[in-house]
Amino acid sequence: MAFSSNSPRTGIAAALTAGLLAQALLLAPLLTRDRVGAAALAAALATYALMGFLAWRGQDRPHFGLANTVTTFRAGLIAVLPALILAPGGVDREISWGVVGVGLFALALDGLDGRIARRRGETSAFGARFDMEVDAAFVLFLSALAAATGRAGSWILLAGSMRYLWLVGTSVWPALRRPLPASRFRKSVCVIVLLLLLAALAPIIPQAAAALPCAAALALLLASFGRDLVWLVRGPGMTTAPHHIHRDGDVYDAALRRESE
Numbered sequence: 001m002a003f004s005s006n007s008p009r010t011g012i013a014a015a016l017t018a019g020l021l022a023q024a025l026l027l028a029p030l031l032t033r034d035r036v037g038a039a040a041l042a043a044a045l046a047t048y049a050l051m052g053f054l055a056w057r058g059q060d061r062p063h064f065g066l067a068n069t070v071t072t073f074r075a076g077l078i079a080v081l082p083a084l085i086l087a088p089g090g091v092d093r094e095i096s097w098g099v100v101g102v103g104l105f106a107l108a109l110d111g112l113d114g115r116i117a118r119r120r121g122e123t124s125a126f127g128a129r130f131d132m133e134v135d136a137a138f139v140l141f142l143s144a145l146a147a148a149t150g151r152a153g154s155w156i157l158l159a160g161s162m163r164y165l166w167l168v169g170t171s172v173w174p175a176l177r178r179p180l181p182a183s184r185f186r187k188s189v190c191v192i193v194l195l196l197l198l199a200a201l202a203p204i205i206p207q208a209a210a211a212l213p214c215a216a217a218l219a220l221l222l223a224s225f226g227r228d229l230v231w232l233v234r235g236p237g238m239t240t241a242p243h244h245i246h247r248d249g250d251v252y253d254a255a256l257r258r259e260s261e
Contacts, residue, residue, distance in 0.1 A: 019076030
C-alpha cells in the first residue's frame with residue numbers, strides 16, 4: 001500500500017489521485033448534462049489543484065497516512081462547489097439536494113479522519129492544519145453558493161471569509177499567531193455552521209426563510225472568533241509561552257491538534 005512507502009511523496013500522490021477521482025465522479029454528470037461551463041469546470045479543477053499543491057508543499061512526514069488521505073478525499077468533494085457557484089444555469093432543486101447529500105458525507109468524513117489519526121498514531125501539525133484549512137474552504141464555498149443562489153444576501157460571504165480575515169490579521173497583529181487553548185465550543189461551532197449552511201441550501205427550506213440559518217451561522221462564527229480574540233487580548237495568551245508537545249520527532253501545538261483532529 002502507498003501508506004507504507006518509504007517515500008513521503010508516494011502516499012500523497014495516491015491520496016491526491018483519490019481526491020481527483022472523487023471530484024471527477026461528481027463533475028461528470030454535471031458536464032454530461034451541460035450544467036457547468038468551461039469556466040466553472042476550470043474553477044473547480046484549479047481549486048483542487050491549489051489544495052493539492054499546498055498539501056504537497058506542507059507534507060513533511062515519512063508517511064502521508066490514511067487520515068490525511070481521508071482529508072484529501074474530502075477536499076476533492078468540496079472542490080466541486082466552485083463549479084456550482086459559477087454554473088451558468090444556476091442550481092436547481094436536484095443539484096441542491098446533491099449538494100446537501102455530498103456535504104453531509106464530507107462532514108461525516110471530517111469526524112472520521114481525526115479518529116483515524118489518533119488510533120493509528122498519525123497526528124501531526126501538518127494533519128491538523130490541513131484538516132482545518134479544508135474546513136475553512138468548505139465554509140467559504142457553501143457561503144458563496146448561498147449568496148450565488150440567492151438563499152442569502154452577499155453578507156453571508158463574511159462567514160466564509162472569517163478564517164482568511166484572521167490570517168490577514170496575523171500579519172498585522174502578531175498576537176493573533178499565538179496558539180489557542182483547546183475548546184469544544186470552537187469545534188462544535190464549525191460543525192454547526194456547516195450544518196446550518198447546508199440546511200440553508202436544502203430545497204425543503206423556503207427561499208424566504210433560507211437566510212435565517214445563514215444568519216445563525218454568521219452569528220456563531222462571530223461569537224467563536226470574537227471569543228478567541230478576547231482570550232488573546234485579555235487572557236494568558238499575551239504572556240504565557242506557547243505549549244508544544246513532542247511526538248515521533250515532530251513538534252506541534254497541542255491545542256491545534258486537538259481542535260482540528
